[in-house]
Every structure is written in structure tokens, then in C-alpha cells.
Amino acid sequence: MKILVCVKQVPERESRFRLDPSGKGYSDQGINFVLNPYDEYALEEALLIRERLGQVEITALSLGPARVEKIIRRALELGADHGAHILTPESYYLGPGETALQIVKFTRERGFDLLFFGIISEDYMRGQTGPMVAALLQLPFATAVVSETISDDLGLITVERELEAGAREVVELPLPAVLTIQSGINRPRYPRLTDKLRARAQKLEVITGLEPLPPGRCAELLRAFFPPPSPAGTFITGALEEQAEKLIRIIREKTDVL
Amino acid sequence: MNKDIWIIAEHFENRVRPVTSDLVAFARKMGGEVKAVILGHPVKPLAEDVAQKTGCEVTGIDSPGAAVYNSEVYRNLIKKLCERNQPRYLLVPHTPLGWDFAPALAVDLGYSSISAVTDFNPENSTFIRQILNGKLLEELKSPPGCSAVVTVMPGSANPEPDNTRPPGSVKILEFESPPVKTRTIRYLPAKPGTVNLKDAEVIVAAGRGLKVPERIELIRELASLFKRGAVGASRPLCDQGWLPLEHQVGMTGATVSPKLYLACGISGALQHTMGMKNSSLIVAVNTDRKAPILQVAHFCVNTDLSKFIPVLIKNIRKFRG
Structure with missing residues (x-):
């Protein structure tokens, strides 16, 4: 069985952002980039399947500029067998449609049985790429997957997907299939030293040249901007004791819970 | 392509979900003619409920395959409707059902796809959405002449109270179940929890x-x-x-x-x-x-x-x- 895990490099959660000169996104100067946390769950699920079934080959694929190599190596450290990098120019905005097209091109003739994605990426939070890849390849898919089992003949995957307020639904898909993995499905591991050493030396497959998009079908990004400053929020100032006393007074004035 | 805005109504366990009214309010804020589409089996009572509550003209798509949510059924049947009469915008709730089928539907239709929007700027016909966990916002637009599938965050517009307007008309279209690869096996309700957040003060x-x-x-x-x-x-x-x-x-x-x-x-x-x-x-x-x-x-x-x-x-x- 062959599993493709698509991984993305995103800014660390605690980052502070500035706009880039184009005004359409954030500047990557001084930002520490990491593996998208949601993709860690997707990769971990692929690793768990390999442990369960044996005979599973996992490829980690990412798109982006040269800096993206770091997270492909991270995926190798965590246990992926192969790493592939679709190289894009620096400061190049990739929409989900264009990303999906490149992934589709990569998958051709490679015979992946499962394509895994994190449910969203933490930077743009769109959750579109996985389902779009599935639609382009005409494969069945499920989003927000919180558990999976694969049939003995490797023909079917049965998943639970998360609905609202704790409800779930069970969906059955024939392979090959695309899943977007919800956070919390597993507990992502830490790399072993042997895998770290292997990852450092391993050669990545680098793909250059992007598949052009058919014109006019993609949403056009006009600008990025900071949200307006918070309207009414008041800071409670003073030393700790004073802050606590003030807050208790506010709670008593505004509510009857104290 | 006409200027219509269609909203896809969401229902669950035979009840139209409140997010449907959010979507109607959002669409009305955008201007233009707002129509609602609902899929189900039987769909008539649900379609009538939407028409009653929101005052929208409602198209009910009735198909045995739509008795429970299935992404392939939704994509197939909504596509059939869009091929008859192409809307400018197709608004879908950004919920576990909506985000599931919307991007793939956009691919099927050749529409642009914009997800999790919180606002619309009528001056430039642009959508606003959060990125980077809310630290930045971005403004996007569907190119001229290109229809768009847009998922809208619940709570992004204040709905009118139910039954404010005269009920809209209801049209029911019947379709056979399209062939699907994905099978919905069963629904698992939330486990009764020990944590009662709803009643907490x-x-x-x-x-x-x-x-x-x-x-x-x-x-x-x-x-x-x-x-x-x-x-x-x-x-x-x-x-x-x-x-x-x-x-x-x-x-x-x-x-x-x-x-x-x-x-x-x-x-x-x-x-x-x-x-x-x-x-x-x-x-x-x-x-x-x-x-x-x-x-x-x-x-x-x-x-x-x-x-x-x-x-x-x-x-x-x-x-x-």
C-alpha cells in the first residue's frame, strides 16, 4: 500500500506578523516556520497504518520555496519513507486551486492508495486543497476524520468523521481515497534518533516547474490587513491584588454570579 | 450567468438548522435576488419550512440518495441545478457538512472557491476572511464573469426573526439517486456528557x-x-x-x-x-x-x-x- 501525506510549512503559532511589500500576505522575514500541526496528525495516522499493516510506503510531499525542505525532512525524521518537494519561487502566492493541481500532477502514475491531508493549514485556514485534489482525481473523500479502519482486502476504508457538538458519522470509501485528518485523532510521536540521522542524509525528490492554471477560475486575493483594534475591551490594570479586586467588583456590577 | 445568490440550506434530523437563517441574512446583505436550495428525501416539508421562516423562494431537490447527507450526492445534484441556471454566488454554511462538499463542488462546476468568510464588502464585491488564527484578515474576490462557491462562517450576519416576511414560493424537483462511491453508514449522536456547558452560568x-x-x-x-x-x-x-x-x-x-x-x-x-x-x-x-x-x-x-x-x-x- 502507498500513502501520500501532503504537508505544509506554516509560521509558528506564536509568531507576530508584518505585511509583506505586496500587501497581499505576511512577510516571512524573521518568522520561524514549522510543520503544520494538523499535518502532523495526518502523518502520524499514516505511520500508525504502516505499523498496523506492514508493507506500507509513505511519501511526504510539500509545495513551497526552498525553506520548505525543512519540514519535508521533519516528516522523514518522524518516519516517512520518501520526501518530495515541488519547488515554487520565493514569495509566490499559491491558492488552493493551484496547489491542488500540482499535487494531482505529482500523483499521476504513482499509484497512491491513500492521500492524507491535515484538515486545514494553520496559516490560511481554508481546508480546500484535500477535497479539491479528490474532485480533480475523481476519488472519494472524507473530511474531519477522527478514526479509520481498513478492510482486510485493502479495498475499503471506513472512517468516522466529526460533525458538530460531539456527533459523528461513519462513512465507507473504496480505495484509492482522500482523507483530511482532524486534530486529536492520535498523539503525534517524537522522532527517534535513528530516523533523525537517516532524514539528514536522505535525498529528496525535487520537482520544478508549475502546472499552469486554467485562467479566471480562482479567487483573486486583493490584500491582507490587520483587524481593526478591539472596540470596547478595557484593560484591568494594577498589581495582582488590585487587579483581582477590580475584576471581582466588575463581575458583581455586571452579573449576579458572585 | 445571472446575478442570483443561492444559499444551500442545512438540515439535520428533519429540522432546518438555524445557520440557514444566518446564510439568508448574509446573502441579503450582499444584495441581489436570494434563493434557497435544500436537498433531502422527502424534502417538501423542509423546503416549506425554509420558505416560511425566511421568505425566500425555495427549490427543494428530492432524491432518495439525499435522505442523509452524502458529499457526492450533494455535488451531483447541486451541479445539475447550476447547469440549468447558473447563479453568481452559491453560499454554503461553513460547517462540517458545508466545508466537506463546497471545495469539491467548486472544482466540479469550474467556479472559484472561497472558504470561511465572515463579511462581504458590497463596494468592491469582495469577501473578508480571517487568516493566521485571526491575527490578519484577507480580502478576496471572485473574478468578473466567474461564479463562486463561498462558505460562510456561522454567525456572520444577524438573521431576521423567523416569519418576518411573507412565505416564499416552493418548487420541488425530483431526481434519481446518482451513483456514488462514498457510503454513509450511520450517524453517531454525541455521547451524553457529564459536562453541562449549556446550562452553566x-x-x-x-x-x-x-x-x-x-x-x-x-x-x-x-x-x-x-x-x-x-x-x-x-x-x-x-x-x-x-x-x-x-x-x-x-x-x-x-x-x-x-x-x-x-x-x-x-x-x-x-x-x-x-x-x-x-x-x-x-x-x-x-x-x-x-x-x-x-x-x-x-x-x-x-x-x-x-x-x-x-x-x-x-x-x-x-x-x-
């Missing part, structure tokens, strides 16, 4: 800013000081396994509006704030003066929670005698 909620799991005890202790106090959590905290998912507030978790919501170490991404922004009094305890939670908080204590909460607990105890 005070929710003390914890986020990643806790930094270490031992501090959950501080949160529990603070919540226990109130008669109807409960412990809430952000999704990432639950994912780390520090609290079970039944504590989660926000998208895919509980929507709450207690008298007091104390957000401790929660940065306040939209996925969280959409579930608690209607609380009567919101107080954030956060060391980041620019955290998005301050967009909804009434008061903020800009102090390390591990220092502040013990003092707050002590003072509440003292106050109570």
Missing part, C-alpha cells in the same frame, strides 16, 4: 496559554467557586489531551452564552469565539495585548494566568467569607 475556559497541564487544576478550582460553574476549553487544548473534547467551546464544540465567560490563555481564533461571543460578560486573561480574543472580550487582565488566577481565587474566597 459561569464558564472558566482554558487555552494553550496554560502552558502546562497541571494548571487545569487552577481552572477547575476557579470554576468550582461558582454555583453553576463549568470548565470550558479551546480545541487545541483538547487535542493535546489535557481535557476531553466534551469541554470544547466553539466550532465543532458547544455554543454557549453564560453570564460570565473567563477566557484564560485563549488567543481567540474565530473557531473559538463564534461559540462564546454572545456571553454577557467576557473577561480575557492573556499576556498578549494583541490576542484576537480582545476583539470580543469586555475586559482583559494582561497578566500571566498562573500568577493571577491564584490571587483571584483567594480574593473570591475572602469575599465569600
Whole structure:
């Protein structure tokens, strides 16, 4: 069985952002980039399947500029067998449609049985790429997957997907299939030293040249901007004791819970 | 292509979900003719309910395959409808059903795809959405002449009360079940939880800013000081396994509006704030003066929670005698 895990490099959660000169996104100067946390769950699920079934080959694929190599190596450290990098120019905005097209091109003739994605990426939070890849390849898919089992003949995957307020639904898909993995499905591991050493030396497959998009079908990004400053929020100032006393007074004035 | 805005109504267990009215309100804010589409089997009572509540003209798509949600059925049947009469915008709720089929439907139709929008700017016909956990916003537009599938965050527009307008007309179209690869096997309702967030008067909620799991005890202790106090959590905290998912507030978790919501170490991404922004009094305890939670908080204590909460607990105890 062959599993493709698509991984993305995103800014660390605690980052502070500035706009880039184009005004359409954030500047990557001084930002520490990491593996998208949601993709860690997707990769971990692929690793768990390999442990369960044996005979599973996992490829980690990412798109982006040269800096993206770091997270492909991270995926190798965590246990992926192969790493592939679709190289894009620096400061190049990739929409989900264009990303999906490149992934589709990569998958051709490679015979992946499962394509895994994190449910969203933490930077743009769109959750579109996985389902779009599935639609382009005409494969069945499920989003927000919180558990999976694969049939003995490797023909079917049965998943639970998360609905609202704790409800779930069970969906059955024939392979090959695309899943977007919800956070919390597993507990992502830490790399072993042997895998770290292997990852450092391993050669990545680098793909250059992007598949052009058919014109006019993609949403056009006009600008990025900071949200307006918070309207009414008041800071409670003073030393700790004073802050606590003030807050208790506010709670008593505004509510009857104290 | 015409100027119509279609909204896809959402229903569940034979009831139209309130997010449908949010979507209608959002579409009306955009201007243009608003029509509702609903899929089901039997769909007539649901379609009539939408027409009654929202005053929209409703097209009900009736197909045995649409008796329960299935992404392939939804895509296939909505595509058939769009091929007859192409709308400018197709608005879908950004919910576990909507985000599931919307991007793939956009691919099927050759429409542009914009997800999780919170606002529309009628001057430039642009959509606004959050990125980077709410630290930045972006403005996007569907190119001229290109229809778009847009998922709209629940709560992005204030719906009119039900039955404000005269009921809209209802048209039912019947379709055979399209062939599908994906089979929906069964629905698993939420396990009855021991955590009752809905009825709590005070929710003390914890986020990643806790930094270490031992501090959950501080949160529990603070919540226990109130008669109807409960412990809430952000999704990432639950994912780390520090609290079970039944504590989660926000998208895919509980929507709450207690008298007091104390957000401790929660940065306040939209996925969280959409579930608690209607609380009567919101107080954030956060060391980041620019955290998005301050967009909804009434008061903020800009102090390390591990220092502040013990003092707050002590003072509440003292106050109570």
C-alpha cells in the first residue's frame, strides 16, 4: 500500500506578523516556520497504518520555496519513507486551486492508495486543497476524520468523521481515497534518533516547474490587513491584588454570579 | 450567468438548522435576488419550512440518495441545478457538512472557491476572511464573469426573526439517486456528557496559554467557586489531551452564552469565539495585548494566568467569607 501525506510549512503559532511589500500576505522575514500541526496528525495516522499493516510506503510531499525542505525532512525524521518537494519561487502566492493541481500532477502514475491531508493549514485556514485534489482525481473523500479502519482486502476504508457538538458519522470509501485528518485523532510521536540521522542524509525528490492554471477560475486575493483594534475591551490594570479586586467588583456590577 | 445568490440550506434530523437563517441574512446583505436550495428525501416539508421562516423562494431537490447527507450526492445534484441556471454566488454554511462538499463542488462546476468568510464588502464585491488564527484578515474576490462557491462562517450576519416576511414560493424537483462511491453508514449522536456547558452560568475556559497541564487544576478550582460553574476549553487544548473534547467551546464544540465567560490563555481564533461571543460578560486573561480574543472580550487582565488566577481565587474566597 502507498500513502501520500501532503504537508505544509506554516509560521509558528506564536509568531507576530508584518505585511509583506505586496500587501497581499505576511512577510516571512524573521518568522520561524514549522510543520503544520494538523499535518502532523495526518502523518502520524499514516505511520500508525504502516505499523498496523506492514508493507506500507509513505511519501511526504510539500509545495513551497526552498525553506520548505525543512519540514519535508521533519516528516522523514518522524518516519516517512520518501520526501518530495515541488519547488515554487520565493514569495509566490499559491491558492488552493493551484496547489491542488500540482499535487494531482505529482500523483499521476504513482499509484497512491491513500492521500492524507491535515484538515486545514494553520496559516490560511481554508481546508480546500484535500477535497479539491479528490474532485480533480475523481476519488472519494472524507473530511474531519477522527478514526479509520481498513478492510482486510485493502479495498475499503471506513472512517468516522466529526460533525458538530460531539456527533459523528461513519462513512465507507473504496480505495484509492482522500482523507483530511482532524486534530486529536492520535498523539503525534517524537522522532527517534535513528530516523533523525537517516532524514539528514536522505535525498529528496525535487520537482520544478508549475502546472499552469486554467485562467479566471480562482479567487483573486486583493490584500491582507490587520483587524481593526478591539472596540470596547478595557484593560484591568494594577498589581495582582488590585487587579483581582477590580475584576471581582466588575463581575458583581455586571452579573449576579458572585 | 445571472446575478442570483443561492444559499444551500442545512438540515439535520428533519429540522432546518438555524445557520440557514444566518446564510439568508448574509446573502441579503450582499444584495441581489436570494434563493434557497435544500436537498433531502422527502424534502417538501423542509423546503416549506425554509420558505416560511425566511421568505425566500425555495427549490427543494428530492432524491432518495439525499435522505442523509452524502458529499457526492450533494455535488451531483447541486451541479445539475447550476447547469440549468447558473447563479453568481452559491453560499454554503461553513460547517462540517458545508466545508466537506463546497471545495469539491467548486472544482466540479469550474467556479472559484472561497472558504470561511465572515463579511462581504458590497463596494468592491469582495469577501473578508480571517487568516493566521485571526491575527490578519484577507480580502478576496471572485473574478468578473466567474461564479463562486463561498462558505460562510456561522454567525456572520444577524438573521431576521423567523416569519418576518411573507412565505416564499416552493418548487420541488425530483431526481434519481446518482451513483456514488462514498457510503454513509450511520450517524453517531454525541455521547451524553457529564459536562453541562449549556446550562452553566459561569464558564472558566482554558487555552494553550496554560502552558502546562497541571494548571487545569487552577481552572477547575476557579470554576468550582461558582454555583453553576463549568470548565470550558479551546480545541487545541483538547487535542493535546489535557481535557476531553466534551469541554470544547466553539466550532465543532458547544455554543454557549453564560453570564460570565473567563477566557484564560485563549488567543481567540474565530473557531473559538463564534461559540462564546454572545456571553454577557467576557473577561480575557492573556499576556498578549494583541490576542484576537480582545476583539470580543469586555475586559482583559494582561497578566500571566498562573500568577493571577491564584490571587483571584483567594480574593473570591475572602469575599465569600
